[in-house]
Amino acid sequence: MYVAVKGGEAAIDNAHRLLADRRRGDRSVPTLGLDQIAEQFALSVDRVMSEGSLYDRRLAALAIKQARGDLIEAIFLVRAYRTTLPRFGHSEPVDTGAMQVERRISACFKDLPGGQLLGPTFDYTHRLLDDELDGDPAVEPGALRDGAAEPATQIADILGGEGLIEEDPLAPGEPGDINQTPMEFPLSRAMRLQSLSRGDEGFLLALGYSTQRGYARSHPFVGEIRIGEVEVEVFVPELGFAVPVGRVQLTECQMVNQFKGSAKTPPQFTRGYGLVFGQSERKAMAMSLCDRALRAEELGEDIVAPPQDQEFVISHCDNVQATGFVEHLKLPHYVDFQAELGLVRTMRAEYEATRNEDVEIREAAE
Amino acid sequence: MTAATYNFAYLDEQTKRMIRRAILKGIAIPGYQVPFASREMPMPYGWGTGGVQVTAAILGPDDVLKVIDQGADDTTNAVSIRKFFQRVAGIETTTNTADATIIQTRHRIPETPLQEGQVLVYQVPIPEPLRFLEPRETETRKMHALEEYGLMHVKLYEDIARNGHIATTYAYPVKVEGRYVMDPSPTPKFDNPKMHMSEALQLFGAGREKRIYALPPHTDVVSLDFEDHPFEVQRFDRPCALCGAEQVYLDEVVLDDRGGRMFVCSDSDHCETRQAEGFRGELAGEKLDASTSDRTEEVI
Numbered sequence: 001m002y003v004a005v006k007g008g009e010a011a012i013d014n015a016h017r018l019l020a021d022r023r024r025g026d027r028s029v030p031t032l033g034l035d036q037i038a039e040q041f042a043l044s045v046d047r048v049m050s051e052g053s054l055y056d057r058r059l060a061a062l063a064i065k066q067a068r069g070d071l072i073e074a075i076f077l078v079r080a081y082r083t084t085l086p087r088f089g090h091s092e093p094v095d096t097g098a099m100q101v102e103r104r105i106s107a108c109f110k111d112l113p114g115g116q117l118l119g120p121t122f123d124y125t126h127r128l129l130d131d132e133l134d135g136d137p138a139v140e141p142g143a144l145r146d147g148a149a150e151p152a153t154q155i156a157d158i159l160g161g162e163g164l165i166e167e168d169p170l171a172p173g174e175p176g177d178i179n180q181t182p183m184e185f186p187l188s189r190a191m192r193l194q195s196l197s198r199g200d201e202g203f204l205l206a207l208g209y210s211t212q213r214g215y216a217r218s219h220p221f222v223g224e225i226r227i228g229e230v231e232v233e234v235f236v237p238e239l240g241f242a243v244p245v246g247r248v249q250l251t252e253c254q255m256v257n258q259f260k261g262s263a264k265t266p267p268q269f270t271r272g273y274g275l276v277f278g279q280s281e282r283k284a285m286a287m288s289l290c291d292r293a294l295r296a297e298e299l300g301e302d303i304v305a306p307p308q309d310q311e312f313v314i315s316h317c318d319n320v321q322a323t324g325f326v327e328h329l330k331l332p333h334y335v336d337f338q339a340e341l342g343l344v345r346t347m348r349a350e351y352e353a354t355r356n357e358d359v360e361i362r363e364a365a366e
Numbered sequence: 367m368t369a370a371t372y373n374f375a376y377l378d379e380q381t382k383r384m385i386r387r388a389i390l391k392g393i394a395i396p397g398y399q400v401p402f403a404s405r406e407m408p409m410p411y412g413w414g415t416g417g418v419q420v421t422a423a424i425l426g427p428d429d430v431l432k433v434i435d436q437g438a439d440d441t442t443n444a445v446s447i448r449k450f451f452q453r454v455a456g457i458e459t460t461t462n463t464a465d466a467t468i469i470q471t472r473h474r475i476p477e478t479p480l481q482e483g484q485v486l487v488y489q490v491p492i493p494e495p496l497r498f499l500e501p502r503e504t505e506t507r508k509m510h511a512l513e514e515y516g517l518m519h520v521k522l523y524e525d526i527a528r529n530g531h532i533a534t535t536y537a538y539p540v541k542v543e544g545r546y547v548m549d550p551s552p553t554p555k556f557d558n559p560k561m562h563m564s565e566a567l568q569l570f571g572a573g574r575e576k577r578i579y580a581l582p583p584h585t586d587v588v589s590l591d592f593e594d595h596p597f598e599v600q601r602f603d604r605p606c607a608l609c610g611a612e613q614v615y616l617d618e619v620v621l622d623d624r625g626g627r628m629f630v631c632s633d634s635d636h637c638e639t640r641q642a643e644g645f646r647g648e649l650a651g652e653k654l655d656a657s658t659s660d661r662t663e664e665v666i
Contacts, residue, residue, distance in 0.1 A: 338618055338632075346531070350530060
């Protein structure tokens with residue numbers, strides 16, 4: 001007797017059990033502690049916090065462990081948790097000018113107030129595998145500067161003093177929230193920046209790269225990149241002033257791009273902006289290239305390439321959405337496939353029938 | 367993080383209220399796609415998050431939930447979603463169509479006609495029927511606003527010109543109350559007539575695309591067609607091999623590598639109910655071996 005495929009429930013349970021087994025791997029190898037992940041895979045943790053839109057190192061580390069190191073899966077875990085948290089308001093704009101910088105570089109000026117500060121960067125390392133890391137070699141602590149740091153003036157303020165760069169357009173009122181409002185195009189720049197900040201690093205990297213290769217070229221210069229901690233403040237109406245609620249590490253990129261002028265304004269540089277949680281320079285730079293490209297319409301440029309098209313960029317930059325929809329193709333599609341199968345068979349039968357008719361006609365003619 | 371506790375049916379009440387507002391607007395304007403602030407759910411986008419959010423927003427403690435995928439209750443994703451609601455809402459679930467107050471579905475409408483008071487929740491991947499004709503949302507919204515559906519008719523006409531048929535077999539576009547062209551979700555067009563004048567409330571949730579739309583009970587739902595090429599549903603030239611049902615949608619099951627096939631109800635509850643009532647198809651209760659599979663070799 002034919003029995004239809006059953007037992008989905010038992011199959012799922014067994015699959016999850018096997019997954020847990022594979023996640024743990026060889027039991028004789030010690031399990032990873034969350035502190036180990038947070039300390040030694042710090043940049044993975046940063047990416048998960050940034051694209052998961054939740055600043056919590058411990059939860060990001062937990063997600064990475066649970067996801068067997070699959071970062072998009074970890075991002076998904078964090079997002080699915082964050083969506084259940086109540087929203088109690090929005091912070092005051094963080095003052096990145098007052099950032100406690102650990103790294104700050106500018107490609108525009110050889111020296112500038114606050115100096116060039118390389119910080120913990122892979123730049124200028126030789127990418128040679130270091131066999132010593134197979135063990136636990138002693139590592140020197142980082143060198144510390146003497147005395148207080150010179151304040152690092154923001155590049156926009158340096159150029160802005162002469163009017164050489166556009167003002168940061170201030171959007172009045174409460175910023176939108178991409179979690180609270182349905183996406184309706186065209187999006188405001190604030191909403192676009194939120195989407196880009198949690199967008200997939202790889203996707204934005206490729207799009208940003210394409211702008212450098214001629215698709216919506218914008219002649220970018222790294223005005224500056226800064227990485228460090230800032231204080232987050234929330235305005236409390238009952239108190240009448242803003243109170244600090246914590247500190248977050250951010251990476252900010254100010255891209256300075258080719259100028260624009262009009263009959264009313266003299267030529268000036270334009271800006272592309274990137275801001276992400278943690279230390280993620282590649283992402284912040286890619287984001288600032290994409291942000292600039294997406295301002296095409298506002299700046300009166302022709303829209304000729306994908307990075308300038310906000311529906312294209314914003315609708316496809318979220319890796320949680322993208323991975324879900326791509327991977328849904330492995331769900332059963334029996335009934336739709338059956339429908340297509342029926343149609344193809346009918347059309348093939350008709351094709352055969354007309355061919356036979358043709359043969360008969362030809363034979364009759366002969 | 368403290369041990370995570372979740373609200374009844376997972377979503378917080380604020381979110382549910384937002385979704386209910388979108389649903390009410392959808393009901394007020396049948397077939398119109400209402401944007402809503404879709405949330406991340408603990409299952410992936412594209413796996414029914416829209417349907418799950420709609421179900422979570424309308425679910426009450428007394429509801430009885432049925433979840434189907436491809437018509438069947440035991441498909442893995444249906445099992446997973448049913449388990450999810452058992453866990454986060456503790457509600458009663460069923461596989462029996464008639465017993466359910468809410469039925470969440472992917473790709474099928476149950477064969478048993480739905481009744482007043484029942485709600486059918488569809489999982490929708492691409493809610494925009496015009497999407498594959500025009501990829502831009504800004505354009506398609508304008509087209510809906512202006513009731514500019516010529517492009518869709520041209521597409522259907524071109525199908526006929528090229529293939530002799532309208533080559534859309536599922537997600538076959540419908541017109542609702544003579545106004546909005548709507549995507550019925552990727553149900554086979556076989557199910558389209560069931561949407562017309564249904565006694566049940568039909569709700570459609572698209573999570574990734576952030577849209578909700580609705581068909582209130584007794585809504586006029588017409589599949590697009592032409593006078594000389596009227597809309598037709600798929601027909602199967604045989605009954606279900608297990609329960610003998612006719613005029614139902616069948617799944618093709620491959621029996622061997624020699625072309626052996628059998629056709630069984632896609633709606634597993636309908637099939638099981640009929641078998642319990644004593645209906646028998648030609649392969650029910652028989653051992654499947656080479657001698658019986660011979661009889662199923664011809665294909666439609």
